[in-house]
Amino acid sequence: MISPDIQHWIFDLDGTLTKPVHDFTEIRGMLGLDLDSELGILEQLYELPRAARAPLFARLDAFELELAQTAEPSDGAHALLESLRSRGIRLGIVTRNNDINVDATLKAAGLDGFFDRDQVVTRETGPTPKPDPDGILHLVGRWSIEAERAVMIGNHLIDVEAGRGAGTITVLLDQNGVFEWGRPADFHIESLAELL
Ligand SMILES: [Mg+2]
Known part of the structure; x- marks a missing residue:
């Protein structure tokens, strides 16, 4: 699915790396x-x-x-991140949440340790929040790569819009398989395990 040449993976946090709970x-x-x-x-x-x-x-x-x-990891999150890390792939997060809540979420979900703090972009980091591509461009700039060499994975249309705006490959995750926004991304999955 995602080419092994793609060495930079960017995730949305809430509802993507964790089970969706935000109403x-x-x-x-x-x-x-x-x-x-x-x-x-x-x-x-x-x-x-x-x-x-x-x-x-x-x-x-x-x-x-x-x-x-009370965040829980989404199905397959741990195994996917473990696999990506073992392959030396760079991992980032772009989220609309704030710094404290991102740290608490990753800790509660047992996903802390996979992400360097300076590769986590929150609404407090500076760039305009998604759907603006600014946060993703901030990360790819930090990595000194072209955006097309990165993939953005998220569970909302705004994640796809931000990825497309920046020029990354996009993956839309819908853990319920409903895809209420249609299929606007390059890839559509119901579980992170599909990316393994
Ligand atoms: Mg989300």
């Missing part, structure tokens, strides 16, 4: 955001005045930390 409609409701907005949760928050934004980010961070602390 974004629930989160929008909890934060009092417009449920029908076309904008993502972060983008809706960024539009608010600073004084209104700060307490909502605090609630979001706290809610996501609770989820992080």
